Amino acid sequence: MIPLVALLVTAMATAIGALGALFLKRGAHHFSFRPAKLLRNRQLVAGALLYAASVPLYLYALKVLPLAVAYPLTSMTYVWSALLARRHLNEQIRIGRWCGILLIVAGIVVISV
């Protein structure tokens, strides 16, 4: 029996990870190796913090859920980030790219189940 809470936490981790990627993308255009500039890049810092926040959630998921459930769930993050990219970055995602993303998700499912 798989605890529902664990599934929700995992789904949250994938959403937070995708949000982190969105903010990293927004901050990436002002990336600099100078520490002072790096820390003032709010989008980049927010992205890094969101990514960091998703890590303990993922670790919890991997601990509580069977790998055959946890890994396929984590691959959902690529679907969320594509939806976020379309909504907030105006990226045009045509059928080919969606098929590619779904093949990647399918591959992760096949490896882990």
Added chain:
Amino acid sequence: MGSKAPRPRPSEPAGATRRAIALVVFCTIGMTLAQAVLKVALSRETGIAALVLDPFFLAGLALMCASGVLLVLALRHGELSVVHPLLALGFVWVVLASFAIGERLAWKELCGIALIMAGVALVGRSGGAA
């Protein structure tokens, strides 16, 4: 976040996408190496004090940071919906590395990385990198 209307931005040019893909490839290799090195360091079960002086642990952290920088540089050149799914290449490197150290590959692993590589090719082409 939804308060500001998104700025219309044209798709990234093909050359930028190619650069982004190359950066993600190195990023995922770095992350896979980092995981392997960190696993060695963490499996030694010494104390925290010994861990922060462990060259494997430090190398793992350095690789993680370098991969993070590569990811940000990749995101600067490529679209998010191209760069992010390509991070799944990490799975491919793990399977190939386990083959390289003499582990037998199961059919599902071969099929899985074939699917991932087909997906990566489609996503890469969709960004104009073909």
